[in-house]
Amino acid sequence: MFKIIMSYAFRNLIRTRLRSFFTLFSVTLIILLYSVLTSVGSSFSKQISDVLDDQDIDIAIQAKHATNPGTSIIDSKVFEGVSTLDGVQVVHSLLIGRKRLEGDKSVVILGVSNFNSFAQRLGFSIVEGREIGKAEAELIIGEKASKVYGFEIGDEIEFDTGQMYSVVGIYSSWMSFLNSGIISDLGSVQRLVARPGKASLLFVKLGDSTRTAELIKKIEKKFPDMRAIESQQLPDYLGPIKSVFYFTDIVSVMTLFIAGAILLNTFIMAISERTKEIGILSAIGWPRQMIISVFLVESLLLSFAGGMLGYLGSYIVFPVLQTNFTSVVTFLPDSPTIATFFNVLLMSFIIGILSTVFPALYGTNIQIAKAIRHE
Known part of the structure; x- marks a missing residue:
């Protein structure tokens, strides 16, 4: 029976x-949009979580009213105060900014407060040139950024403020x-983004990780303008990530509705056109379940x-986006995630079933004689 149904379908x-x-x-385009947006959100969140796990960080600190790390401003007094708390082993500072280069490029x-520690903990390596030294106005550029923006070792990068920085190295990291x-x-x-003595995030490593909840309370009590959270919760507090997650959730629901509506319209038309055929199949002995199975x-x-x-x-779209939309290259993975693949399978099954059940049940609920006479 299955062979007959498949052949007929x-x-x-x-x-x-x-x-x-x-x-x-139409279904392909909709699923493509879903795959891209979902992969962007989940991949970036996983990268951040992996960073924190690899660094063995227990607590992350961000300004309480900041919508994302780029708008978070933490004074050096907070760094000094947290460093002196009992149980704190080490504190690292990270300042995040976005600067416009010559033309319309933005990066x-x-x-980083301790470059060697930062590089060692995050596991990236210098693939060309050298690491930044004590000289001012030196920087290293990511391998992907080097390809996207066209910078090489020895190039001088001029920012929109007129400041010139020398590219002394190109590094590679498994984190996009x-x-x-x-x-x-x-x-x-700090000088480049005009935030002297400031940081965006503080990463705290404790001597005893079981005291994480205790130290979080101490930090927030001592610095009421700061938000201290367990490191694995940090992706939930990053503005860009939350926006991507909310957007992909909305797209997921819209995908179900739009793709389902397209298939529903297709099979309403198909069943309406094949009413006479349904009547003939019923007349020669096909059970209703078998006819419905054909449409399913x-x-x-x-x-x-x-x-x-x-x-x-x-897989084709991501390289195109990385080449033509450099302003969001930071958020783009190299390929869709495996989790997205399984979500696509589940969504395809739900869409296929829900879009066909109603028109198939309605179309096969008709008298055989009336169906045969249908034109």
């Missing part, structure tokens, strides 16, 4: 190949958002094919 799709093609094309720049930035020492970046198989074939094409298409 394929024949019907080929028989209306133009409608099947446009339905497939994320990171200032780090590989797309520029790194310099904390003091240089047709729908699932279109939805799964569209889902797979959309997912695979995102």
Whole structure:
């Protein structure tokens, strides 16, 4: 029976190949959009979580009213105060800024308090040139950023403030958002972004990680303008990430509705056109469940094919986005995530079933004689 249903379903799709093609094309585009946006949000969140895990960081500190690390401003007094708390082993500062280069190029720049420790803990390596030294106005640039912006070792980068920085090295990192930035020492970046003595985030390592909750309360009590959180919760407090998550959630719901509506419209038309055929199949002994199964198989074939094409298409889209949308290259992974693949499979199944059940039940609930006479 299954072989008969599959053969009949394929024949019907080929028989209306133009409608099947446009339905497939529409579902593919929708799933492609979903795959890209979902992969961006989940990949960036995972990268940040992995960074914190690799650094063995227990607490992250950000200004309480900042919407994202770029707007967070932490005074050096906070750094000094946190460093002296009982149980705190080490505190690292990170300053995050975005600067405009000559023309319309824009880049994320990171200032680190301890470059060697930062590089060692994050596991990136210098692939060309050298690391930044004690000289001012030196920076190293991520491998991806170097390709996107066209900078090489020895180039002078002029920022919109007129300040010139020398590229002394190119580094490689397995983390996309780090590989797309520029790194310099904390003091240089503080001057570059006009935030002397400031930081965006503080990362705290404790001597005893079981005291994390206790130290968080102490920090927030001593510095009421600061928000101290467990390191694994940091992605939930990053403005850009939350915005991406909210947006991808909305897109997920819209994807279900839009793709479902497209398939629903396709099969309402198909069942209406094949009413006489349904009557003939019923007359020769096909049970109602078997007829409904034919339409379900047709729908699932279109939805799964569209889902797979959309997912695979995102492998082509990401390099194009990285090349042409340099302002958001920091947030772009190199490829869609595996989790997105399984989400696409689930969504394809739900879309295929829900878009066909109602029209199939309605279309097969008709008297055989009336169906045969239908024109």
